[in-house]
Amino acid sequence: MKVLAIDTSNYALGIAVIDEEKVIGEYITNVKKNHSIRVMPSIETLLRDCDLTAKDINKIVVAQGPGSYTGVRIGVTIAKTLAWTLNIPLVGVSSLEILAAAVGRYFSGAVSPLFDGRRGQIYTGLYQYKKGKLETVESDQILQSRDWAEQLCSSSEPILFVGNDLPLHQGVIAEIMGEKAQFAEITEQNPRPAELAFLGMDRNGVDIHSFVPNYIRLAEAEAKWIEANKAKNSN
Numbered sequence: 001m002k003v004l005a006i007d008t009s010n011y012a013l014g015i016a017v018i019d020e021e022k023v024i025g026e027y028i029t030n031v032k033k034n035h036s037i038r039v040m041p042s043i044e045t046l047l048r049d050c051d052l053t054a055k056d057i058n059k060i061v062v063a064q065g066p067g068s069y070t071g072v073r074i075g076v077t078i079a080k081t082l083a084w085t086l087n088i089p090l091v092g093v094s095s096l097e098i099l100a101a102a103v104g105r106y107f108s109g110a111v112s113p114l115f116d117g118r119r120g121q122i123y124t125g126l127y128q129y130k131k132g133k134l135e136t137v138e139s140d141q142i143l144q145s146r147d148w149a150e151q152l153c154s155s156s157e158p159i160l161f162v163g164n165d166l167p168l169h170q171g172v173i174a175e176i177m178g179e180k181a182q183f184a185e186i187t188e189q190n191p192r193p194a195e196l197a198f199l200g201m202d203r204n205g206v207d208i209h210s211f212v213p214n215y216i217r218l219a220e221a222e223a224k225w226i227e228a229n230k231a232k233n234s235n
Helices: 039-049 069-086 095-104 145-152 166-180 193-201 220-234
Strands: 002-007 013-019 022-029 059-063 090-093 110-118 121-130 133-144 159-162 181-183
Touching: 002 039, 002 069, 002 193, 013 039, 013 193, 022 039, 022 193, 039 069, 059 069, 059 193, 069 090, 090 095, 090 193, 095 110, 095 121, 095 133, 095 159, 095 193, 110 145, 110 166, 121 145, 133 145, 145 166, 159 166, 166 181
Parallel strands: 002 059, 059 090, 110 159, 159 181
Antiparallel strands: 002 013, 013 022, 110 121, 121 133
16 A cells, blocks of 8 residues: 655655555655645655555555645645545644554653744644554643743653754753753754655545645634624624
């Protein structure tokens, strides 16, 4: 079974194709460019370089969020369109889980992947490999990095932090947690689309039409619109 993975949920763009236990091809960039005009050309290039066509793909796996609202929407929209057009299963995977998958495999403690949520906040969760399988210890959430670090101080084992936005919050985390906090190397900060593909390979497909991004919180404009309409309806 050949799986195509798509991750545009954050700054990095990742595309991968796997075949059961083999990574056929993987494409990652971490540059400031518009995902919307680069995703399809990247998919086409990777498939061509791997001597494949879209008809060879048996499943689509996409990073469902959290992350950049626009980025998540782009990836989910393209994944849904491809899955519907090709009539193949679609699977969504947490964008944070993808980060945890690679670094956590050889780490005995739990992993806290993170993305910047602005104003001192982070999108994060807690994951750990148990008997060779990545499990969720704390569900994905958004909160102040300081509050998260204080919460993790009670852990009996070290916590590994990973993510491209780590430098924005590393000082606060290190100050509060001390030696209990460990930090992934710079080469480990990009989410790996091949990990995304393997995470979703054996998961059941979802209903394509009802599948939506997982933002965790509403965009500020959406939240204001809802509040404004609540006020109108109460009058």
